[in-house]
Amino acid sequence: MTDSINQQWFSNIKGDVLSGIVVALALIPEAIAFSIIAGVDPMVGLYASFIIAVTISFIGGRPAMISAATGAMALVAAPLVREYGVDYLLAATILTGVFQLLFGVFKVAKLMKFIPRAVMIGFVNALAILIFMAQVPHFLGISNMTYVFVAITLVIVYLLPRFFRAIPAPLIAILVLTSIAIYSDFELRTVGDLGTITQSLPAFLIPNVPLTLETLMIILPYALALSVVGLLESLLTATIVDDMTDTGSEKNQEARGQGIANFITGFFGGMAGCAMIGQSVINVKSGGRTRLSTFVAGVFLMFLILVLGSLVVQIPMAVLVGIMIMVSIGTFDWSSFSYMKKAPRGDALVMLTTVAIVVFTHDLSKGVIAGVILSAVLFVAKISKIRVNKTIIAGTTRYAVEGQLFFASVEDFVNAIDTDVRNEKIILDFTAAHIWDDSGVGAVDRVVLKLKNADNHVVIEGLDGPSRRLVEKIAVFDSEHAKLPSH
Amino acid sequence: MYQSILLAVDGSNHSIRAAREAIKVAAFNKESKLTVVYVADHNNAKTEVLHSNSTEELDLARRKRLQPIEEALATNGVDYVVKILHGTPGPAIVEFANDGDFDMLIIGSRGLNALQEMVLGSVSHKVIKRVDCPVLVVK
Structure with missing residues (x-):
């Protein structure tokens, strides 16, 4: 027992602390941008990232995986927030936690293997497209300076890493461009125009919703969609981290962990989250291997917000947009184009259907369900040839x-x-x-x-x-x- | 003579050429042992996992990439083992080479020009600079 605790926490202290810090720095802009996608204050995403990362570092099934507020969950939650407000999102987050915990307990995670890869490819592509589409209102037709800032951000995040890697390029873009924006009077929207930052630790609260059947019926479909989408991305990410580190992981334990983390997050004013592919890859590449890296990422993120929170509101939206465009380009599976040529027609059709339904309905879970059903039908059609x-x-x-x-x-x-x-x-x-x-x-x-x-x-x-x-x-x-x- | 030889490959034509030279080097010494090392690149992990239905399928795809090399080694009677590492190719090969006790490292080179090297980064270049044992670069 002590051996495995040492192994899972303290076998790689230097690498884990450094990679945790790198991830925390890269998480801040994403947590804020995903909050804006969901339509909530930046604090909701930042608190979620802190609480989910720290909770999952103790109880998750995949050491070195990073979980926090994500674009996928933010996109699912957005219509709920738009219609009913943030408290319903917090309630839905708690219910999501309960569902995911049950999925883990009843070993539903195992059913994930029935989701064909064509659906998974469609899922990440649709996610990338939605993240990009969510940025459009923040840069189209606002001001010329907005386009300039988006362009400069993209140049920084793509070119700088070729020469300098110690600090994540998105953070450098934020620091440089926010300073310029503060000391000039360009016509730019900032994070402060869309929400507020509170420099305090999250506190326990019960979401301010009437405890009625009506409330339940409002949040239930969202909680189900959040549970499915969260587990889908988390288990995909876990497999990627398994491969990168050449180690195994406990998928059902991870599902339970995601559930408990979301359950707790909802009571501390955070939105539902899940594992993040991009951040987990950054963590492993930066040397993170154990639970300590995830823990450090969460704690350091919170520390930075407590210290620098007042600066966060000054970040120009254009810079966040640039970073989110980078995230969406990184999320998209660019090998899909060769896949569509090489893969069987049916698989390509399933992939495109998944993407099309998500883009049309703006609901990731609907695309996944449609993709699974279509591929099941195609499979039956294929093997029914006698x-x-x-x-x-x-x-x-x-x-x-x-x-x-x-x-x-x-x-x-x-x-x-x-x-x-x-x-x-x-x-x-x-x-x-x-x-x-x-x-x-x-x-x-x-x-x-x-x-x-x-x-x-x-x-x-x-x-x-x-x-x-x-x-x-x-x-x-x-x-x-x-x-x-x-x- | 070269007793313990490390051959770094990525399954490309360049690495098959490197394998042919490795066979010649191994032929100098009947006692020689060859280690074939392949790095599953961290940068490709997301794409590879996404495009395979199971870990078994992914493992098979990787082993298939090394098949021409293994065939060449086997038909020439070279005593070899295969090691698949996970990481960033350059640093992973350097670490593996310096941790092990190898008399020689053989690696293929894509023969990039200065611009390509700046954009793509040369694995063989990085490896030559930081590996302790003698290196044979095959172009």
């Missing part, structure tokens, strides 16, 4: 069946067999087939009875074990008195 080869040798007709016989493929099977013949020897060969369900057995039964009624001699060959047991259990064609009812 081939029946008819050969006549020495007066015996042989039907060689190839494929999966189940509810979706029985029609093709029945149609492929000529049942209008009389007094013939017929062999149904199932060597390359498998019968899955009652419909499959029913089809075989029907065909055999029909043929037998017309005085044909029918033999069934090559059923594999499970198919034969199913046929023996359900079929009636062997019983002497079985007659095909006429309809």
Whole structure:
């Protein structure tokens, strides 16, 4: 026990403290920008980032993964805030925590493997597009200086890291451009125009919502969407961190941890969050390996806000927009274009459908659900292709069946067999087939009875074990008195 | 003679050329042992995980990238082991090379010009500067 605590916390102290600080610096602009996307005060995202990071560092299942306020959750929450206000978001956050905890307890995290990669690719692409679209109102047609600041920010965040990496480039962009904005009187909107910063630690509070069934019905769909989206991104991120560090992680423990972290966050004025792909990658690349890195990231973030909070309101929105454009470019999966050429058509269609539905509905969870359903349907369509080869040798007709016989493929099977013949020897060969369900057995039964009624001699060959047991259990064609009812 | 040889590869044609030279070097000494090291780049982790359905599939994709090299080594009777590292290629190779006891490091070079090197960064260049053992760069 002590060994594993040492291993999970103190086996890489220098690397973890440094990477935690780097992540905290990179988190500040994102937490503020995601708050603005959700339509809440910057403090709601900053408190969430502090509390979620610190909580998850103790109880998460994937050491060195960074969880905080995220763009995905902010986008899901935005309509709720717009319509009902921030207190309903806090209540939804608490309920999200309960759902995610239950998902973890009942091991729903395991179901994640049923989400095809085409849906996951669509998910990150849609997320990138939505983050970008959320920036448009903050830079389009505000002032010429806004465009200049966005452009300078992009130049800094993309070129500076080639020469200097000790401090995250987005933070340098903020420091330099905020100073310029303060000492000049350009026409720029600042964070202060959209919200306030309080330089104090988060305090326990109960969201100010009526405890009624009506409230529950308002927050329930949002909480469900937040739970699904949060777990989706968290478990994807966990797999990425697993791969980067060549270690394993506890996915169900992570789901429970995300739940507890969100539950607590909601009571301290923070919005729902989840794991962050970009920040977790930064953390591991900067040397973070244990829970300590996540803990340091959360605590140092809070420290910076307590010390520098008054400066945060002076940050020009244009700089945050530039940073968010970088985030959306980094989130987008640019290999999707070659994927669409190489991948099977169905997969490409699922990916595009997921993106299209998210962009159309502005709801990430709807896109994911539609993507999963579409790929399930396409999968059934694909495996329901059944081939029946008819050969006549020495007066015996042989039907060689190839494929999966189940509810979706029985029609093709029945149609492929000529049942209008009389007094013939017929062999149904199932060597390359498998019968899955009652419909499959029913089809075989029907065909055999029909043929037998017309005085044909029918033999069934090559059923594999499970198919034969199913046929023996359900079929009636062997019983002497079985007659095909006429309809 | 070179007893313990490290061959750094990325599955590209340059690294296959490097593998051919490694086979020649290994042929000097019947006792020589070759370690093939491949770095799964941290910068590609997100894309690779996103595009694979399972860790098994991802592992297979990576091993397939090394297959031509392994085939060349095996058909020439070289005694070799494969090691897959996770990190940033340059520093990861340097650390692995300096931690191990290697007589020689063989690595391919893309042969970038000055501008490409500034934008893309040369892995072999970084490795040459910081590795302790002799390095053979194959272009």
